[in-house]
Amino acid sequence: MSFQNLLIEHKGRIQYIIINRESKLNALNKATIAELHTAFYEAFHNPAVGGIILTGAGAKAFVAGADISEFAGLDVNAGRELARLGQSLVFNAIENGNKPVIAAINGFALGGGLELAMACHIRVAADSAKMGLPEVTLGLMPGYGGTQRLTQLVGKGKALEMIMTADMITATEAHQYRLVNHVTSAEELLPKAEEILNKILLRAPLAISAAITAVNAAAKDGINGFEIEMDEFGKCFKTKDLQEGISAFLQKRKPEFKGE
Structure with missing residues (x-):
């Protein structure tokens, strides 16, 4: 546009x-x-x-x-x-x-x-x-x-x-x-x-997005930021990026995140 x-x-x-x-x-x-x-x-x-x-x-x-x-x-x-x-x-x-x-x-x-x-x-x-x-x-x-x-x-x-x-x-x-x-x-x-x-941009995109959500929750009235953090932390476990990050860590190589 x-x-x-x-x-x-x-x-x-x-x-x-x-x-x-x-x-x-x-x-x-x-x-x-x-x-x-x-x-x-x-x-x-x-x-x-x-x-x-x-x-x-x-x-x-x-x-x-x-x-x-x-x-x-x-x-x-x-x-x-x-x-x-x-x-x-x-x-x-x-x-x-x-x-x-x-x-x-x-x-x-x-x-x-x-x-x-x-x-x-x-x-x-x-x-x-x-x-x-x-x-x-x-x-x-x-x-x-x-x-x-x-x-x-x-x-x-x-x-x-x-x-x-x-x-x-x-x-x-x-x-x-x-x-x-x-x-x-x-x-x-x-x-x-x-x-x-x-x-x-070298980091995991979905994890970055989750971190933005959790940090923003700290300033919102009526929102339990700790609960938001735990929820966003948990969601990371369904991503392929976490699997890639763990594999890269164990294999001592740089991860290749795809935002999946």
């Missing part, structure tokens, strides 16, 4: 999803949200894709927020539905996806852009990147999961400080706060993301 606001590139089993609205600093509008939903759905269901790297076009921005012009005239119900639809179609879909997603934060990740990066499983940032949730400067608050995911990543105190002050932080600070996993130079950003993803 062709997209108006995204570029799709393939490098072996890695699929790049690049938000391509450089003149708008890759801001998220409704059309881009819809295209992201389609792109991730197709990637998660494409057996040739092992994992995804999400980034922004150009050097200035990963995603510099939502398209604020689309907020004008919305009432309470429309605002709630906007947040609910975005979270359901994209942010929660990424977090709960069956394949690893790495955000390569190449520049500004603000508002919905930072929320998008936080929905990814791993975050790598260029040392020039800046991050923040500036919604309160507009009379808003984060609505795409930002209050929840930021709290899980950096803790309640730092999350409240970032949200209430609306201050931007540097990539180095984000790493110190455990908001991002790694910081690199701009030139090494994509190679680092590929390095991490290629290492993951």
Whole structure:
């Protein structure tokens, strides 16, 4: 499928999803949200894709927020539905996806852009990147999961400080706060993301998917994460990949997983 606001590139089993609205600093509008939903759905269901790297076009921005012009005239119900639809179609879909997603934060990740990066499983940032949730400067608050995911990543105190002050932080600070996993130079950003993803792609795909499910359960109210872990652990025993992993271990060779 062709997209108006995204570029799709393939490098072996890695699929790049690049938000391509450089003149708008890759801001998220409704059309881009819809295209992201389609792109991730197709990637998660494409057996040739092992994992995804999400980034922004150009050097200035990963995603510099939502398209604020689309907020004008919305009432309470429309605002709630906007947040609910975005979270359901994209942010929660990424977090709960069956394949690893790495955000390569190449520049500004603000508002919905930072929320998008936080929905990814791993975050790598260029040392020039800046991050923040500036919604309160507009009379808003984060609505795409930002209050929840930021709290899980950096803790309640730092999350409240970032949200209430609306201050931007540097990539180095984000790493110190455990908001991002790694910081690199701009030139090494994509190679680092590929390095991490290629290492993951050597592992058993179904086990990776199960691990994502179990780790996500730790943050869900009313869900016993230990039970989810035990269930997902048990399901691994019906896979051919486990048989291959055990055989390879006993034979002292590298396993060849097939996602079966």
